[in-house]
Amino acid sequence: MHILFAASECTPFIKSGGLADVLGSLPQSLQKLGHECIVVLPKYADMKGAEDLEYVTHYDIYISWRKKYCGVFKCVRDNVTYYFIDNEEYYGRPGLYSYDDDYERFAFFDYAVLELISHLQLEVDILHLHDWQAAMIAPLYRERYAMHPYYDDIKIVFTIHNIAYQGKADPKIINSIFGLPDYLYENGNLRNGDCFNMMKSAILYSDIITTVSPTYAKEILTDEFGEDLQYILRIRMNDLYGILNGIDYVINDPKTDPNLIQSFDVDTIELKAENKAALQKELGLVEDPEVPLIGVVTRLTWQKGIDLIINRLDEMMKRDLQLVILGAGDYQYEQAFENVAKKYPDKLSVNLKYDFGLSCRIYGSCDMFLMPSLFEPCGLSQMMSMRYGTIPIVRETGGLKDSVQPYNEYLMTGTGFSFAHYNAHEMMDIIDYALQVYQQKDQWKHLVENAMNEKLDWEKSAKTYERLFNDLLNR
Template sequence: MKLLFAAAEGSPFVKTGGLADVIGALPQALRQSGADARVILPKYKVIPKAFSESMTYLTHIEVPMGWRSCYCGVFKLELDGIPTYFLDNEYFFGARSGIYGHGDDEERFAFFNRAVLEILPHIGFQPDIIHSHDWHTGMIAPMLHKHYRHNPYYQSIKTVFTIHNLQYQGVFSYSILGDLLGLDDSYFQPGGVEFKGGVSFIKGGINYSDQVTTVSRTYAREIQTEYYGEGLDGALRSLGNRLSGIVNGIDQESYNPATDPNLSYPYRSSLDAKRLNKIALQRELGLEERGDVPLIGMVGRLTGQKGLDLVERILFELMEQDDVQLVVLGSGDPRFEQLFEDAAGRYVRKLAVQIKFDEGLARRIYASSDLFLMPSRFEPCGLSQLIAMRYGSIPIVRETGGLNDTVQSYNEFTGEGNGFSFTNYNAHDMLHTIRRALRFYTESDHWGRLAHNAMGGDYSWSRSADEYYALYARLTDVPVKEIG
């Protein structure tokens, strides 16, 4: 089985979020099945020199863009057994800082989508499946449908499109339909790429791909409702069994508390070692050094999506409790940045705030915290709760998206469960759940069982890769083969 993953970012070459982690890890897991999994990315200026200088030039072509054509160089680099192609155009990718947020993103990614298809006959790789990710690659399927289905080389290629976050849709002016994409007005309709009078890249991926997936089973159900559907719930409901949810995994070799070089005291399952890490983090961040006090960690973007308006409502009430500390790492909405900085000034020895992102510090927070707070308004999958459990930090989450699929609320009567959860998007429901968790923290038998359940879970890509492989096999009539 030959698989080509097309995305705007991929670890370790270029990363802004969880999408890059998926592109870095899923092809690796699939290759363990014998699949020939490859990746294709734009050749950005921000890719580290160590990688760009190791790339091999393959060829260059002209890519049609409406009435004109644009240069596209093709480079290749194989890393850890995964061949990755990089598409080079100096104007679109090579002379820009960052990878998103430019005024001509519609032109940049229209070029990338068309180039992915154009280069295939020139690189000696004819995929059975093109697996596109998020709006940046949403036009690959409609372009394949329009421009290439008459060509025998492309007729057997199937398409899969994964929605990582439906909130970001890539909606642009009608004028790009023919000018950049080369599509006619038959595509500009509700069952095509039209959305509120504009052209939606993500809707192109939804309506023209052979299969659509998202990154958890619960999120796949949620986005078919008006509340979570971002205006596309009707299109998603119309897919029927062409829409499915497969939860993400994490790289358990990288996120391993026994070998993580960022930790002061590496450990496997020892809560005593976690306590030593907690004291070291308290010293690092200026908190009162107490191994017995429960430490709550928060790591991630400081935005409304992450439920921070709930935290805002109860923060001072929580901090007034005697036995609790809070550590916050992240950046985002200035409103929430200011909230936490003001609170840290008020609760100097109980609350530490770092307005930035620091990978090493994030891992120390996972390893040091007893509880991990993630009360998201919506969460397609979430990786932080998986990493937290891997490090024995017990998650407190709202029952939405991937949080609902991966965190099971603790049952003190059966000993089952790996965290704590609440259903309604309500600040005091959250506070009640936090207090319930803090109560169990003082009961060593329950807490030991919770930590054992959390740290003993399988959060690897193996199970998810099995599900993707089965999906690909159904599309291509390849026999199903287990990976993990």
């Protein structure tokens, strides 16, 4: 198969969240299965690891009634070809998002992707679009490109990474920026409620829709999690699939991670204690090998269950445990954590920043990892923690439910601990249970082995995508 991925970010070039990790791993995994994969991205000013880009061509894009330069650059990594869409006006600035002209910036990208196919005479069987930034490629293809012979019979797959971010905009830009007729808004194709909705448009115009875990695929059909798109998703529910993301087992490997003081694997779990001691020292915590160390690596936002943690933070500090928090976000959460940290400096370490090296040391040093999200489409942190033998404590939602199997002390099965309801008391109860199991050293060691042996890489997910794409081409 010839698969073209269109997305706004991708590791190792540029990243703001889990979307980049997916684009950094899925195409490579499908390439290993024998398929030709191409990834198309904007050429941002802040990109890293792309010093060897090769100029390919340029062409004009007409947008907002103006003719705009569109350059194309290229590189190859692990047999996957990456094309970068260049325009200094749109992408020659810091960061990725949160500009007033974001809708125009990504409208330009959407047109550039479609034009790229014919300008480079690419053979494309599957056009795989990701989140709202690439969503409008689907209606643009159906309304303006599909009738041309070169674009005939391309199948469109749209993946929802987080339904909360939909690309809601003023209907005026349908014509002024995207160049589509206004009747597509009036007839409901591009409209949801009283605004232009890019994600809804992709859901309607794509052949199939996927999301990043089986449970999340069910959740977004409900009024609680559907974010006002549940009605259109129910119409397309027979074309909606949940496929659990994986993690990169080469990057996330405690045996080779350069950020750790001491490497280890499932056969040398006892060596992890050296990392724990080093992290306690680094963060100014009491250096005690017996006290359970709990890690939190997250954005400090309402989605991540921070309210539950703050609600029970003082109570946690009364337990025989240590807690390390890494992340930044909403001011009220940052202030709340800092205030409690002043009371318990030897038990609570609050690090209000993004630090990749420290995050790896937290995964590779802690005994437990707390992730009580309100909702979590997939989540990667719980998978990374298991890879490093750090036992996740999660709420049963989205990909957390799909990837963490609850511990059963009688059968000695499971890979972590989970609680069902978004409730601070319930969270605290499961933390107390985890602390109880931690004291049973043989049980705990067996649980850690279960977690480290759990296979959560991209191989299984890539084969699921492969089957899905093949079925779509054979319809």
